[in-house]
Amino acid sequence: MPHFTKPAEGSWTEHYPELGTAPVDYTDSIDPEFFEAEREAIFKKTWLYVGRVEQLPRTGSYFTKELPSAGPGTSLIIVKGNDGKIRAFHNVCRHRGNKLVWNDFPQEETAGSCKQFTCKYHAWRYSLEGELTFVQQEGEFFDLDKKDYGLKDVRCETWEGFIYINLDPDAIALVDYLGDYAKELEGYPFDKMTEVYSYRSEIGANWKLFIDAFAEFYHAPILHMKQAVKEEAEKLAGYGYEALHYDLQPPHSMISSWGGMAPPKDLNMVKPIERALRSGLFGPWDKPDIEGLDNLPKALNPANFHSWGQDSFEFFPNMTLLIWEPGWYLTYNYWPTAVDKHIFEASLYFVPPKNARERLAQELAAVTFKEYALQDANTLEATQTMIGTRAVTEFPLCDQEMLLRHLHKTVADYVKEHRDAAAN
Template sequence: MPHYKKPDAGSWTQHYPELGTAPVDYTDSIDPAFYEKEREAIFKRTWLHVGRVERLPRTGSYFTKELPVLGTSLIIVKGGDGKIRAFHNVCRHRGNKLVWEDFPGEETEGTCRQFICKYHAWRYDLTGKLTFVQQEGEFFDLDKADYGLKEVPCEVWEGFVFINLNPQQTLAEYLGEFAAGLEGYPFGEMTEVYSYRAEVGSNWKIFIDAFAEFYHAPILHQKQAVKAEAEKLIGYGFEALHYELKSPHSMVSSWGGMAPPKDPTMVKPIERVLRSGLFGPWDRPAIDGLDTLPVALNPAGHRAWGQDSFEFFPNMTLLIWAPGWYLTYLYWPTAVDKHIFEANLYFVPPKNARERLAQELAAVTFKEYALQDANTLEATQTMLATRTVSEFPLCDQEILLRALHKEVGDRVKEYSDASAV
């Protein structure tokens, strides 16, 4: 993993000449036909993160995942052999959705010994085999071995569960050097989870764009700081510590997360009392794996390092904070101008009430900032849809945006060209 900083001359973008520096065409975020090609060329052919192993603590633990972008619903389940498997959530008899509760469009989770269809009671074991057919003698030459659940490739990296409808590579090969450089981080120790989920009226890439650059932070989030500090931040602007691309993935490393802040005027009274805030609890948890960081973290080796944000293409952000917690963002398209946004914050389980309150303060502070980021999205989408302007200049701090839109465009073109042959 290279350790370099931006030279005095040139820019981060110029480290990657294949990106160019021209304005970027955002038609890819408003064109319904392009969106349908994205579904086929990208989402149906790449590894997608669907959950953590902690959601499957024992044999028979399962959860469902609704994935409109793939046109399916999946069951993720842990078998008696300890293996995690994924199946299309469809009964092989008449196509009924197999696992659901009161409302078939809602996700569910639980523990069971077998899956039983609500319609005609066909049963399947935890490996997907069909084990029982109601009135089996009424069928014609039915071999149960031919009618198991349709399995979907499923692999696990560092406790993160991924699925892929049509894998071109193993998960490890796909995630590449960034993932290899993060192995050993104590993700499995951080099992206290706070989750947010919302339907957003924008293209999925627009929200990734919002989180993949911090150029906006001194402006959009200025009211979160005291006036004098906000004015200083606006005057300085923003400069990340490090950017790096390993196609199709990318990362940005930033300052922040210093605990406690040296300037007491920068924090609110409740933050001083609970020793927590946007950057998470100030007191690092006492667990193995935080003192010696994996090689992918803080690649610039900067003393003011606060967090690294990894964009695993196409729709997963993994953001690791220096004080010892992490979060994930997932962006699930439902239409060209809509998606489901999911955020999960992971902490080491608290040992007392103060630690619990510190985590809750971090979670609600995160929500406030995320709402500020999300507040721009639908306004952006509606104006892009006018097609008044389609190309936009991106600065050097927006290199991850440039890389994302190029990667999407390249993959759609490659798929379209191959389909035309």
């Protein structure tokens, strides 16, 4: 086993005394009233990641984003204007409230390119900057000033090509909200990794439970044992797991993990198809030849470990950014739709392949990831069912589950602040 870096004294958790070490109450994942408070306190007040700038390659490019986490029916348009600026608007026509941008099915997200937005109901038109430009039979209206009826805008800012929105017009700037993690990740070549594989699924579990699964790797040697060859699986189960580094920068957090599996020292550790394609869960073994991967930003591999494999950043409330040593990255989003359901979105980003073998290596990594994610999702639905009985509501967490403590405490703090403000 590799040598692990830990704090000078005690455990990771004990170096953050505000977290405590007592069992954690999971009522926050089964209480409908608490869920509604989360919507108001968190998803209507914090910065939410909605996409990448590469999704808007030209003037007039747009995509829509459904945000049930902020309330049923919440829908946004994200668009690149004539001035090159990316803006966000509520997807609502100002005439009679029809959904402005949709295709055959109003509840589904869509994307495309246009010169203006035209309502399907009465043909009111809006510029890419959200201005009302045309009203059918304008003379039939009473004292109508088009300047007063532009699209309702939403705070929209970008960091390193990641597009964020915030429904709170008074929120602090995005870069200030993301804090030191964002500043210390600047310069990583996210913009070079434009080959994307995406998955989306409805999960029958509270949104926090899936973040819990990705904020600790303590489960990996057991839950994902069958994904490894038999001999290696037995080794992993025997060793257990301990991270290289944990860090909290409230409301965000991170975990750094060992890896060194690209390629593994012993090729017999992995399956034949992984040996043939030189790829697997840790991604393609051959690091892409691009600038920015040799001199990593300060935030990555904080333990400076020789066999570092990945860093996972949990940007509160619902975005995970996972950067892999071989030169690719993942994003996860968790969009709650009910106290016991959420939409899980995952995207894998690679440098575009130069040949068929590189393409197949990326596809193998994407398929392998999906198999692991399905195992997690299936387990979490079983968890949701059982905690929903309330037979047990408090659960002990180990040192490797510190980020879980932090997440549930942070959510509770946001909800308490919101409730206190409402009461006053």
